């Protein structure tokens with residue numbers, strides 16, 4: 001029996017284990033110095049004035065919407081093809097997620113579709129750099145009036161950049177995830193980056209029950225804190241961000257060389273750097289390919305969700321671009337430790353299906 005090939009595998013080692021052990025020995029498991037250390041490292045990597053660590057990418061999105069005081073009566077434009085948390089964060093603030101179709105080749109928002117969805121109630125756009133591919137930022141900015149906030153869902157875009165500017169420094173606020181399928185992982189975790197001190201303060205208040213300081217709570221909040229124990233896991237990975245991205249670029253190149261003549265392979269726009277959260281190809285007979293890979297012990301997965309096909313958003317649509325992406329997208333095993341022979345095994349199964 002050949003070894004299974006994992007969909008994802010965190011790139012963590014002795015340094016992560018040592019820092020976690022240090023936190024355990026200190027007795028300060030949460031609300032200590034490691035939180036600030038992680039936040040400084042992230043703000044440095046992204047190039048923003050502020051970064052606030054939170055308990056998940058979903059919490060980051062929720063806090064971004066709350067910080068902008070978006071609520072009942074407001075609308076936020078969300079791509080119809082994305083992880084559901086992008087829209088859920090809007091709806092659970094009492095605002096309406098207005099879904100718009102995506103370009104099925106890039107999986108990203110189409111600026112013209114965004115412009116067509118704007119109403120006087122539109123407060124923000126959730127610009128999702130899906131799977132790590134940067135959104136065409138200037139086109140999006142041109143399509144949207146200045147008083148509409150651009151929020152980056154950069155859950156999978158740490159390390160990515162749009163024409164030299166890091167994802168996370170493009171929007172008024174940006175949301176990251178540190179889930180294990182992301183380039184930097186803390187198990188569960190996330191962060192919000194921004195240049196605006198007032199928004200950073202609001203994020204910090206809402207993540208910590210609403211406290212401004214002890215005894216001062218102008219609005220209610222949540223516990224969305226990321227503990228020191230998990231920050232300790234993320235700090236060494238953030239220090240190695242360039243190395244981790246380089247390793248992911250190597251694997252992405254390996255797949256593209258093998259597969260570009262058989263299936264639609266992913267890439268970044270001209271002048272941009274892909275963050276390679278995932279390597280997602282597109283092909284007809286995707287379900288057959290998924291089943292064949294799994295039968296060979298190769299973990300693969302669908303790309304993500306067409307939201308209007310879920311009960312929560314079924315009244316939205318139609319979105320033919322999102323439908324096409326949902327039906328054809330296939331996420332291949334993707335992590336820094338994949339070997340050439342493992343890439344060959346994946347390729348063999350896929351080319352067999354495509355050429356049948």
Ligand SMILES: Cc1ncc(COP(=O)(O)O)c(C=O)c1O
Nearest residue numbers: 056057058083085155177178179
């Ligand atoms: C585009 C996008 N947004 C948000 C999230 C939510 O992040 P988390 O799982 O850390 O809550 C994810 C997670 O996969 C995602 O892919």
